[in-house]
Amino acid sequence: MIQPEMPIMEGPNCPLPISERGHIVIGHGSGGQMTHDLVRDVFQKRLANTILNTANDAAAIPATPPGKRLVVSTDAHIVSPLFFAGGDIGRLAVCGTVNDVAMLGAEPRYLTATFILEEGFSIEELERIVDSFAEACREAGVELVAADTKVTEKGKSDKLFISTTGFGWVESALQIGGEQAKPGDAVIISGAVGNHGIAVAEARGNLGFSSQVCSDTAPLNHMVKALLDADLDVHVLRDPTRGGLATTLVEIVRQSQISIELDEENIPIDKPVRKTCELLGLDPLYLANEGKLIVILPAEQAPAALRVLRGQKYGEGACVIGRVYESSRNQLWLKTAFGTTRVLEMLAGEMLPRIC
């Protein structure tokens, strides 16, 4: 009811809501029309599949086939900045969880995801990230079957957090795990280590120069499947993410109660990573990876495993880097080029650059 004496206002005025926005606003988390539109335009459009399309409160997924077990893994992904050379949080959120499921020798099938959005976050960036998320799902061969979005007030989160849960199936008879390494086994890495750690440090503006290093973020499940299809007696699969190769191998020596000796000269490290580490006083053995696979299996099967890995997209640089042996000390040893040895421990806290 407009009073005739009211002044005429210029420009758009309430109560008509602005429907086109470039940024996340609190209304996107209301559960109402705005939420609905965001889910439809940003997520469903990119991630459509028959299960997700049912749009019910929960997803019904096919039963685990006979002779297989269900494998589940969950992971929250927080990375700053959201985009870095070689990847972004979307690709990372898929690959991180897919790889965790694959490390039991399982075939990842389904994902669920929660996207926590900060008020003010750019929708264009969100779309790019969901594109990348969808592309990684296609590459890994997994389907997003359930998802949720939440919006926090500005300052209560940081742009975008993504939490994903992965489901996969593994042959019931398969016993792969960090506790399965046996004396006489060979330790294989699928390629050069340290790239993700350097790429993210550079994206944070922490290097002060361009290292030319790209993150290795990648799904490893096809490589794992190829290894298992080759009938290899794989004992351990692990992706050395945070804490790097050294920390992951220390976990394995403790779980399996054995020792491992690494040959420093055989550990593949790309030149730009090595140079950057030299300059900053970082140790590449402790830098994160997001697309590398540690394989531990009987030494006599190592040549066959290398052949399989090197035939895969993400395994061209695979090589044997060490051996497992019996020992009560359960330590990770590094044999240097000088023939001397030293113990590698877990990364203590945050890796800090040296002073001079």
Added chain:
Amino acid sequence: MTGSLDKLRDASLTKAIMAEIRRITTQPWNIMEICGGQTHAIMQYGLDQLLPKEITLIHGPGCPVCVTSLEAIEQALQIAARPDVIFTTFGDMLRVPGNQADLFTARSQGADVRVVYSPLDSLKFARENPEKQVVFFAIGFETTAPTIASTILSAEKAGIENFSILPANVLVPPAMRAILSNPVNRVQGFLAAGHVCAVMGYHEYPPIAEQYRIPIVATGFEPVDLAAGILMTVQQLESGQHEVTNAYPRFVTREGNQTAQRMIAQVFEPVDRQWRGIGAIPLSGLGLRADYAAFNALNRFELSQTALRESPLCIAGQVLSGVAKPHDCPAFAKDCSPLHPLGAPMVSSEGACAAYYRYHRISE
């Protein structure tokens, strides 16, 4: 760079030098590598395993984080806690324990503590945040001093008034004298720190070599550099000489980098300074000259005196002066680890305790 580095890490060349050391060594010698970077390289490559058993390497006080006084860390914590301050520091300092807290704790409690690679980054923050006071924790040896001096000169020139430093730089030659004057000193030869010599040259060392009759060899950080430095020291020890020589000629000259030295001298002057675990050493620190006193954070902020409490278990002082090895400490790898350091040498990537912890070898 990597090509020449490979040569400096050449295993057969290093082993050949080590064989020569074994050939000429006739009796036990204690040699101190001053710089923590050298300690880490020795441990990382296991060079001590290649030396004859007569040669003992003693690890020196050349870890800038380790020797920064508890008082300075307490001052840093007080300044960092102020809401109007952006406190900037080299990363290593974040984990060094003060009385109770470290800068990581301060940050988790809301202090704006930022890691920088250079004080010039701090100056950038000062420009970008004119409403804040930006303080740089000026630690390190003669190596970090030139950049800090140059930053202060830039701030002065640009009229940036919200930038200051907490001065805690220390100098190597007074520490060498302090070690040699210690009645329980065991050091018979020095590997002088290559980076410090690159800045300062080695013209300060002949009086020390003469007075204490001790060989001093400017030494680098790569395996071949270190092996060569040790060889040149042992040659002198075996022939009864006490000269100052240079095993790091690709970076070090007698006179050093004179531009850098002039900048240090323009901004700083030698002052007495506390070394953590060691005590006060006369004229062993760099304080701001009167002309630059306005850039001293201690003149800007009202700070309260706190009682200083060191861990009763930690023997960092003995480790830093070469009297004890890290594993002589009862707390080593038990109560004290990189995650829960009791003393600074367990914190820094250049600290001897951290080197032993990370690279310690237990023969199987």
